[in-house]
Every structure is written in C-alpha cells, then in structure tokens.
Amino acid sequence: MKKLIFGILTLCAMAACNLDPKQADSDIMISCEALKSEDVNGMPQNAVYAIIGEQKTKLMDINAACMQLEPENYGGYGIPADAIAVAWSWFAGLGDYFYAKQEGEKTVFYHALITEETPKDGIKYEPIATYEGGKMTVHALQ
Numbered sequence: 001m002k003k004l005i006f007g008i009l010t011l012c013a014m015a016a017c018n019l020d021p022k023q024a025d026s027d028i029m030i031s032c033e034a035l036k037s038e039d040v041n042g043m044p045q046n047a048v049y050a051i052i053g054e055q056k057t058k059l060m061d062i063n064a065a066c067m068q069l070e071p072e073n074y075g076g077y078g079i080p081a082d083a084i085a086v087a088w089s090w091f092a093g094l095g096d097y098f099y100a101k102q103e104g105e106k107t108v109f110y111h112a113l114i115t116e117e118t119p120k121d122g123i124k125y126e127p128i129a130t131y132e133g134g135k136m137t138v139h140a141l142q
Contacts, residue, residue, distance in 0.1 A: 027053045028107060028131075030087040030098050032066035043091065048098060050085075050109050050129055050136060057136040059098070059109060059128055064091030074099075078112065078123040085109075097123070106132035 028051070035045040043063040050057045066087040074081055077088070077097055084107070085100040095114040100107055110125040129138045 028085050028100055030059075030066075030085045030100060030109070031056075032062070032087060032089070034065070035061065046089070048087065048096070050100065050131070052107070052131055052136070055136060057129065057138060059138060060096075060111070062089050062096045063094070064089035064096070069097075076120055077114075078120070078125060097125075098128075099125070106130050 031049045031051055032046045033049065035047050044065060046062050046065055048059045048062055048066070050059055066089050069077065069079070069086050069088050071081070071086075074083060074086065079086060079097070079099045080101055083099040083101050086098065088095060088097045093116045097112045097114060098109065100109045107130070108127050109129040109131075111128045112123050112125045114123055127139060129136060131137075
C-alpha cells in the first residue's frame, strides 16, 4: 500500500509541479522531479528546480512531491497575487512552499518551510535564488 501511494504521489508530482495556470503563459516555472523512490526513513525524495526558458537550475531537495496551489489561495499562504510561478509540497506535517516574482529586472525565487503549527500570518519566505542578466544565482539557505 505504501508503494502504491508513493507511486501515485510520484505520478502527481511529474504532472502537477508545473500546473500553475500563470506558468502556461510564462517561460518561468518551478518544477519538482523525483530523485529516488524514498530515503532510508521511507520519505520520498524530490528535487525542486527553477526553469527559465531552456535553463534549469536545482534549488533544493525536499521530502515530498509538489502540488498545485490555486491563485485564489495564494494570499492564505503569504504568496503575492502577482507571483509568476508557484509550487508547494506537504509530507508528515511539514510543507515547502515556493514562488517566483518579478522584481524590476530580476526574478526572485522564494521558499518557506511551514509546519502544522505555523500560523497563516507567520509564514516567512526567504529568497533562495535570483535570475538576473541571464544568470541564475542560488543563495545558501539559512
């Protein structure tokens, strides 16, 4: 049963990570890919990528498959309405939320780690990557 659920989540991850409707008209996406079936503790392993045109840059590894967040729900998770790419994941009481936003001449990618106890107004996003002048810079996580 565990492998069936993981298989379904993996298929959903491959199909769902790029589902944000705003992404269809943009060449900027946040994508997740399964790395391997699961780690030694039975947790799924996925990599999160920023994709701009043909350039694909790994942002981080996470322990869950990505899902779609509908634009009308952005505000409930501290994601600005003008975000141009969004992905989120949830596994065992922990969630990773990602969004990209155009800020002047650059695109900034943000991440927040959320637990079941995190109040909606307490979500803190940190910049994890910046795309500017044709170059992607991934920032060290704190």
